[in-house]
Structures are given as structure tokens and as C-alpha cells.
Amino acid sequence: MGKIKAAKNADRYDLYIKSVQDPDSEVKFVRRTFNKMFHKEPRTLREDFCGTGAVACSFVRTSPENRAVGVDLDPVPLAWGREHHLAPLGEAASRVKLMEGDVLHPPDEKFDIVCANNFSYFAFKTREKLSSYFRAVHKTLNDEGFLYLDIYGGPEAMIPQLEEWEYDDFTYVWDQDFYDPVTGDYRCYIHFKFPDGSKMKKAFKYDWCLWNLVEVKDLLYEVGYRE
């Protein structure tokens, strides 16, 4: 896509990928980690909360033996991903399936790697729900396999504030809007600003629980993960 000068000709998924995601580096990292742990190449990957499926598509590009599945509740980013990530893959597109569904009920198939990027599991706001998710993933992992998660937190994360990052032709704004230390309820937005002064407000909204690392680790061990 060319230079973006105004909100009216910007595509929110294109902006999101440019500012938030780096699918090729994520795939490089999980492949290297898998190699280190199991001394072989991962061949299957499921991208949970996949949005446009950028990671699943990047994974199949790295080898003709690789297959991937992406799962998301929302048909809109899935359709965008089919057009912008899947179609350009050519032959490799037949090795990716982008599915509309709930990650609490994943496809009945085992994977070398399941990944849940960009803190998406924060969408599960109770211990019970988060533990059901971790359990559901565990059942679909090969014996030599792993769940890849990232985490977001620390004292700064609890403070309502705006952070801005400048890109070539737009500004990305991360808006930590609300945090309740009693319930863990956490609301954030992504906004974008453009050189002509126009804005795309609340391009993405996140209604999360701000889980901390100890809570996440405890739950993972509790449902059977090791290491």
C-alpha cells in the first residue's frame, strides 16, 4: 500500500500490522525456540485470536512442509486476511486455513505450536475462563509442542495514559484508558493520527483483564504445562 496521508484513505488493518505486528520475526522466534527444545523443525502451527492470520501465513511461507490454522471469532479481519495475506501466497495458501470460531473450542487436531499473540488471552476475564482456554490448548498440543504467549504489564501498565509512536506516514497512539485494581478490568484503545491532522479514533478497542505474570504462570502449571 502507498503513503497514507489521511484517515479517510487509511485501512485500519494495514495500520495495525505496520504498528503492532512483526509476523516474520515472531515466526523466526517460535521456530528457533522449537528447534532448541526439540531438535527438529515445527511443521504445524495454530494462531489463536488470529485476526487477519498474519502469523499463520508467514509460517507456511517458511517451508513447503508447513501447515497452519488461524482461529478468530470475528469474520471481518478473517476476510481481510484471506484477501491480503492468503491470496498472495499462491500454492502455499492451500496449507493455511483461517477459521471463524471460538478458541475455547479449537479444531480437533494436534499442533507443534499454538500461539496467542499480543496478549489476546487477556480477553478471558475470569480464572475459570482463562484456565479453560489453557486446558483446551493443552489437549491440542503434540507431546513435543508448546503454547507461545506474550505478556504485558508492570506498574506503568496500570496508569491511565497515552503513548505515541511515530511511523513514516502516521502516528500510532496506545491509550490505556481505564484500570480497576480490584477486578483487574482493563480497557485500552488504539487510535491513529495522520499528517493532514485527521484521526482514526478508537480504531481498536480492548476489554481485558490485566493478568500478571505470576497469575498466568500459576494457571499454566495448574492445568499441566511444564517449563
Ligand SMILES: C[S@@+](CC[C@H](N)C(=O)[O-])C[C@H]1O[C@@H](n2cnc3c(N)ncnc32)[C@H](O)[C@@H]1O
Ligand atoms: C488483539 S487482536 C489480535 C490480532 C493478532 N492476532 C495480533 O497478534 O495482533 C484480538 C483478536 O482476538 C479475537 N478474539 C477475542 N476473543 C476470542 C475468542 N474467544 N475466540 C477467538 N477469537 C477471539 C478478536 O476477534 C480479535 O480479532
